[in-house]
Amino acid sequence: MLEKRKEIRVKKFARSVFFLVLALNSMSASCVEFVRYPIPETSGDQRYEYPRKLLELALSKTQTKYQIVYPSIPMNQERQVRELEAGRTIDVGPIPTSAEREARLLPIRIPLNKGLLGWRLGLIRKGDEGLLANVKTLEDLRRVRLAQGHEWPDTQILEGSGINVIPGATYESLFKMLTAKRFDYFPRSVMEIWSELDENKATMQIEPHLALHYFYDSYFFVNKQNVKLANDIREGLEKAIADGSFNKLFEEYWGGAIRKARLNERTVIELVNPLMSPETPSRRAELWYGHVPQQ
Numbered sequence: 652m653l654e655k656r657k658e659i660r661v662k663k664f665a666r667s668v669f670f671l672v673l674a675l676n677s678m679s680a681s682c683v684e685f686v687r688y689p690i691p692e693t694s695g696d697q698r699y700e701y702p703r704k705l706l707e708l709a710l711s712k713t714q715t716k717y718q719i720v721y722p723s724i725p726m727n728q729e730r731q732v733r734e735l736e737a738g739r740t741i742d743v744g745p746i747p748t749s750a751e752r753e754a755r756l757l758p759i760r761i762p763l764n765k766g767l768l769g770w771r772l773g774l775i776r777k778g779d780e781g782l783l784a785n786v787k788t789l790e791d792l793r794r795v796r797l798a799q800g801h802e803w804p805d806t807q808i809l810e811g812s813g814i815n816v817i818p819g820a821t822y823e824s825l826f827k828m829l830t831a832k833r834f835d836y837f838p839r840s841v842m843e844i845w846s847e848l849d850e851n852k853a854t855m856q857i858e859p860h861l862a863l864h865y866f867y868d869s870y871f872f873v874n875k876q877n878v879k880l881a882n883d884i885r886e887g888l889e890k891a892i893a894d895g896s897f898n899k900l901f902e903e904y905w906g907g908a909i910r911k912a913r914l915n916e917r918t919v920i921e922l923v924n925p926l927m928s929p930e931t932p933s934r935r936a937e938l939w940y941g942h943v944p945q946q
Contacts, residue, residue: 657760662796668838678717682716683716683717683718684715684716684717684718684793685717685718685719685720685742686706686717686718686719686720686742686743687719687720687721687740687741687742687743688703688706688719688720688721688741688742688743688744688882689721689722689725689726689731689734689741689744690721690722690723690724690725690726691725691726691824692700692725692726692821692822692823693725693822694821696822697846698842698843699745700904701763701764701796701842701900701904701905702745702763702869702871703719703745703747704900704904705762705763705888705891705897705900705926706719706745706871706884707890708718708742708887708891708896708897708900709883709884709886709887709888709890710883710884710887710888711887712887712890712891713883713884713886713887715879715883717883722740722741724740726741726744727800727802727821727822728747728800728802728803729802729883731744731746731756731872732744732752732756732872735756735872735873735874736755736756736874736875738874738876741873742873742877742880743872743873743880744871744872745763745869745870745871746869746870746871746872747768747803747804747805747806747867747868747869748867748869748870748872748926748928748931749804749807749926749928750926750928750929751926752804752872752929753870753928753930756872756873756874756875756883757873757874757875757877757881757945758870758871758872758876759870759871759872759873759881759884759885759888760930760931760932761867761870761871761885761888761889761892761938762869762870762872762932762938762939763868763869763870763871764840764842764868764869764901764905764940765868765938765939765940766866766867766868766938766939766940766941767817767841767842767868767905767909767940768840768841768867768868768869769840769864769865769866769867769868769873769924770840770844770862770864770912770914770940771838771839771840771861771863771864771865772838772839772841772844772857772861772862772912772917773797773836773837773838773839773856773857773858773863774826774829774836774837774839774844774847774848774851774855774856774857774858775829775835775836775837775855775856775857775858776829776830776832776835776854776855776856777855777856778856779835779852780856780858780859782795782835782836783795783835783858783860783861784860786861786918786920787918787920788920789812789813789814789920789922790925791832792863793813793815794812795832795835795836796815796817796835796836797809797814797816797817797834797835797836797837798816798817798818798819798825798828798829798833798834798837799816799818799819799825799838800818800819800820800821800822800825801818801819801820801848804867804926805838805867806818807884807925807926808865808867808922808924808925808926809838809922810921811922811923811924811925811926812923817833819836825837826847826850826851828875829855830851830854830855836858838863840903840929841909841912841914842904842905842909844857844908844910845908845911859918860917860918861913861914861917861918862917862918862919862920863919863920863922864919864920864921864922865922865923865924866923866924866927866931866933867924867927871884871888882910892937892938909940
């Protein structure tokens with residue numbers, strides 16, 4: 652009889668442990684932290700896909716379980732900065748950096764694109780390659796009509812080198828301005844230009860001989876108070892760098908674009924970036940494509 656009671660107690664205990672484990676697993680599954688990530692300004696804009704994949708990769712390597720969700724409002728760069736600063740609608744954004752933005756937000760100082768954002772080719776109108784055929788120096792470039800978004804750090808970087816930049820109100824409007832001959836040369840990063848050309852093949856081409864280069868890239872930014880998320884993203888990115896998965900994703904997305912750009916065959920005009928923060932990890936060669944630019 653005593654043995655039977657003992658057996659019953661053991662079975663009850665085992666059932667209790669079983670249901671406790673089920674409950675804990677259920678609680679664990681429901682303890683997901685949502686991370687709000689922006690959507691681009693236009694439906695055809697593919698610039699946010701790679702950083703989203705990189706964010707997914709980084710978050711997959713942390714102990715916290717995260718799920719990325721998306722607000723319904725499209726955002727340009729400055730809108731993302733304002734939303735993050737105020738703690739509204741998004742939690743993280745892949746934003747081109749500047750010392751001013753790094754002061755307003757909390758940056759994770761690992762360049763998302765290994766500095767490719769500072770390698771620029773130019774969109775021009777079809778048949779206009781002769782307009783830039785003799786551009787070989789910064790002084791030559793200063794005589795070219797070019798444009799950038801009025802809120803983009805690129806505008807200040809180019810103006811810092813004495814280049815007169817025609818500002819565009821929105822990303823989409825700049826393509827219309829080029830077609831309408833409001834300017835002649837639209838510098839775009841090696842990552843962006845190929846998909847943008849596909850969208851504008853009827854009227855545009857890539858200028859064949861020139862490249863611009865300045866020390867510049869995007870970071871993931873979060874609100875200054877969101878230290879845990881920043882630390883988790885940083886930890887995940889560092890793990891991805893160490894195990895090679897960062898480079899694998901980079902090559903998957905941008906290897907072909909780099910090879911098509913033929914940077915070693917172009918005349919490269921080097922520009923100084925006056926917006927660069929002193930905290931930029933410029934000495935970590937593994938974070939930059941090609942080499943570490945010196946400024």
